Amino acid sequence: MAPPRILLCGDVLGRLNQLVKRVQSVNKSAGPFDALFCVGQFFPDSPDRLDEFMEYVEGRAQIPLPTYFTGDYGVGAAKVLLAASRNSGNLGFKMDGFKVSENLFWLKGSGKFTLHGLSIVYLSGRQSSEAQQFGTYSQDDVDALRALAEEPGIVDLFLTYPFCLFHE
Known part of the structure; x- marks a missing residue:
């Protein structure tokens, strides 16, 4: 069995047309790839990019391969993510992503979680001492991640942005 082929990218800033075009080009020339992971700010940084972004969220445009993101902040993030978290398919304990x-x-x-045989660990958002539903991670998230790191086994991908340092 061939190892999985994964693409990684940084800040998307809501430019999904540009991202999809680039992914299709790379997939055609060097693919096929199994998944794309985006770290950094995924949502638009200004309201003028929200219409393009919503084309994909609302299904009028398609993302070519399974895409996972951690940057849950920016223009429109709260509205989109609140709707996703209320979707019946996303109810319950989810480690492998809310659709x-x-x-x-x-x-x-x-x-x-495990994807195509790879062990993937992530920390999403930016650090904040205030409890917010979107865009930040808390000390509880860091503690949960530390507990995961203590479990036996190998971590193949560790996704976080900007970066996380564990302090004792």
């Missing part, structure tokens, strides 16, 4: 739309998954808080 936002076809091929688009939000990695909330912190967690660990």
Whole structure:
């Protein structure tokens, strides 16, 4: 069995047309790839990019391969993610992502899951001492991640942005 092929990218800033075009080009020339992971700010940084972004969220445009993101802040983030978290398919304890739309998954808080045989650990958002539903992680998320790190086994991908340092 061939190892999985994964693409990684940084800040998307809501530019999903540009992202999809680039992914299709790379997939055609060097693919096929099994998944895309986006770290950094996934949502638009200004309201003028929200219409393009919503085309994908509402299913009028398609993301070509399973795409997972951790940057749950920016323009429109709260509205989109609140709707996703209320979707009946996303109820319950989820480590492998809340489905936002076809091929688009939000990695909330912190967690660990397996995808195509790879062990993936993530910390989503920016650090904040204030309890917010979207865009931040809390000390509880860091503590949960630390507990996951103490479990036996190998972590193949560790996703976080900007970066996380564990302090004792």
